[in-house]
Amino acid sequence: MRGFFAAAAVAVSVLAAPMAQAETLTDAFIAAYRNSNLLDKQAATLRAADEDVAQAMATLRPIVDFAINSGYSRSQQTASGRFTDGIRTTFDLSAQLTLLDFGRRAIRIEIAKESVLATRELLRSVEQDVLFAAVEAYVDVQVNQQLLALRESNVRLVTQELRAAQDRFEVGEITRTDVSIAEARLAAARAGLAAAEGNLMVAREAYKAATGAYPRTLARLPASPSLPASMEAARTVALRTHPAILGAQRRVTINELGVELQKAGFKPTVSARAGVGINDAGAESQSFGLSLNQRVYSGGAQASLLRQSIAQRDGARADLAQAGVQIAEGVGNAWAGLTIANAQVQAGDRQIRAAQTAFDGVREEANLGARTTLDVLNAEQELLDARVTRIQAEAQRYLGVYRVLATMGLLSVEHLKLGIPTYDPAAYYNAVKSAPVHSAQGKKLDRILEKLK
Known part of the structure; x- marks a missing residue:
């Protein structure tokens, strides 16, 4: 009995004692960041968006083409004249440059830049998801290790109770029913142990998926990061820094620029073209010209595109407003969850103390013949359930802090001070x-x- 409660007391603490060269939560964060395929994919997507800026910038420069044309021809000057034939080769170099487009190219460059900034916010969002998955996996492994220890202790205790019941049955103190009850409870304890072993295997797989490797000996969880003093203060930070908010703001700007681009589309374009050429006979040619292009009628397509861009801008503004609502709600939910977890931990402590007292009393009364084996087993089960609930509540309290940080947009390598290149x-x-x-x-x-x- 003392061995069981000693093991349970160790298991009840979510923070296990540190061991030499144990894997820390910081190690898990770093491994998750460095091994994340999601981050690699989003970084590649960001680089592709960077190239949109390069392509938009390229439109400010001239386009230079070089062509060599060679072919056979046969012709006559008049109907009765001689035919002349031969192979003709020409070399042409031409350049074209848009001189005036009333801001269309400049607007496209700004749209590309804003798209890059919006994509950077998506990268920040993925970083938050990766880091939260790491801490969740780390805590989940520790919780399931501790629950497994409790289940193992429970099997040992119920086994002792079954042996005691068999001994008492043999001397006629209890009936066969009491022994059967103890046997059934042992089978249930073993089933719980098997489930705990399976849950730990699942947790280890989740850890490997999050960090790239199976967990080794896990160190004590560090103190959780600090949070603002109130939920409203957390919401204020979230509405200012969350990547979903900042990304939505960028998309509003993109769509506003899209409206300006469609308006500029009603205006003309002025271009310059120059070219030089030479053929195999040595004859040279030069050309230079300006052109003004203005679409007069497009069947209503340009007007439709303008109306469409205005609708898209209005939709982006609504998305921004809704993003604010969702972020504020997310902070409120995370804060409430943390408050609930704190209350559950405190209630769990009181429940464990009461269940421990009750178990000790029932056990003593059973020794005096005032309680049955079933009473003892029920009291032990209540104590076990209380310890399980306490472990899970402590884990939710710890994760709740990181969940609040994520809803604030602060779950990042920089904010956590992991000290690694990003x-x-x-x-x-x-x-x-x-x-x-x-x-x-x-x-x-x-x-x-x-x-x-």
Whole structure:
């Protein structure tokens, strides 16, 4: 009995004693960040968005084409004239540049830049999901290890109760019914132990999925991060910093620029074109010209595109407002969950003390013949249930802090001070934003890409 309660007292504490070279929560965070395929995918998506800026910038520059044309021809100047034939080859170099488009190219560049910033917020959101999955997996493994220890202790205790019942039955103190009750309770305890073993296996798989490797010996959980003093203060931070809010703001800007782009589409475009050429006979040609293009009638398509962009802008504004509602609700729910978990932990402590007292009393009364084996087993089950509930409540309280941080938009490598290099979204952007070609700058870009692999 003393051995059981000693083991249970250890298991009830969510914070297990640290061991040499134990794997810490910080280690789990770092492994999750470095091994996340989701982060790799989102970083690649961000680099693709960076290239949209480069492509938009390229429209400010001239387009230069070089062509070589060679072919056989046979012709006559007049109906009765001689035929002339031969192979003709020409070399042409041409350049075209848009001189004036009333801001369309500049607007497309701004849209591309805003899209990059919106995609960066998606990267931050994925980072939060990855880190929360890591802490959830870490805590889940510890909880299931402790629940397994409780179930093992429970099997040992019920086994002792069954042996005691058999001994008392043999001397005629109790009936066969009491022995059968103890046998049934032992079978139930073994079933609970099997379930606990299975749950731990599941938790280990979740840990591997979150961090890239199965857990080793897990260290004591560190103190949870600090939170604002009130739910309203947490909401204020969330509405200012959460990636969902910032991303929605960027999408509003993108759609507002889209309206301006469609308005500019009603205006003309002025372009310049120059070309030089030479043929195999040595004859040269030069050309230069300006062109003004203005669409006069498009069957109502341009007007429809403008109305559509206005509707999309209004929808983006509504999305921003709804994002604020959802973030505020998320903070409130997470804060309430944390409050409930705190209350459950406190209630669990009182429940354990009361259940322990009740068990001790029932056990003593059973020794005096005033209680049955069933009474003892029921009291032991209530104590076990109280300890299980306490462990789970403590885990939810710990996770609740990180859940609140996530709803505030602060569950990041930087805020947690993990002290590791993180993906720098500006590095690739700065390398490609000016649309470099294959040159010395292009080689520098290749080196950046190699480091990002």
